Amino acid sequence: MEGDPESTHAEQCFFIKVAQKHDLSAARAEAHILDILPANTVLYTTMERCNARLSRNRTCCDRILPLKSRLKMVYVGIREPNIFIVDNDGKERLESEGIRVEMVGETHDLCYEAAMNGHEKKDE
Numbered sequence: 001m002e003g004d005p006e007s008t009h010a011e012q013c014f015f016i017k018v019a020q021k022h023d024l025s026a027a028r029a030e031a032h033i034l035d036i037l038p039a040n041t042v043l044y045t046t047m048e049r050c051n052a053r054l055s056r057n058r059t060c061c062d063r064i065l066p067l068k069s070r071l072k073m074v075y076v077g078i079r080e081p082n083i084f085i086v087d088n089d090g091k092e093r094l095e096s097e098g099i100r101v102e103m104v105g106e107t108h109d110l111c112y113e114a115a116m117n118g119h120e121k122k123d124e
Helices: 010-021 060-067 090-096 105-116
Strands: 041-047 071-078 100-103
Touching: 010 041, 010 060, 041 105, 060 071, 060 090, 071 105, 090 100
Parallel strands: 041 071, 071 100
Antiparallel strands: none
C-alpha cells in the first residue's frame, strides 16, 4: 500500500484500498474515488479526523472534504487527544462544510485505548 505506515491515517488507507480495488490511482486516492463511492457513504473512525498534521502531510479533513457530496456522516469514537494535536478542530471543520459528525460515547474507552496504543498517556 502506498503511503508511509507511520504517518498514513486511517481514512487515507481506506481511500487507497478503495482506489486499488477499482484499479484507480492510489496517489491522492480521494481525488479518484468520488464517482465510485455510493451515495450516503458513512465513515466510522476511532478518533476525530485531524485538521492539522505535524508531518505536513495532507490532513484527514482535506482528504474527506472532496468527497462530501457522497458522505452522509462520520461517526467518531473520541476527540483527538491533545497529545497529538492540541485543540484539534476537525469535527468543527467537517460540520462547517456540511458533513455531519456524531460522537459515539459508548465506545470512548475502547477508542481511547486504541488511539493511545504505543503513545505516552497524558490528560485528554
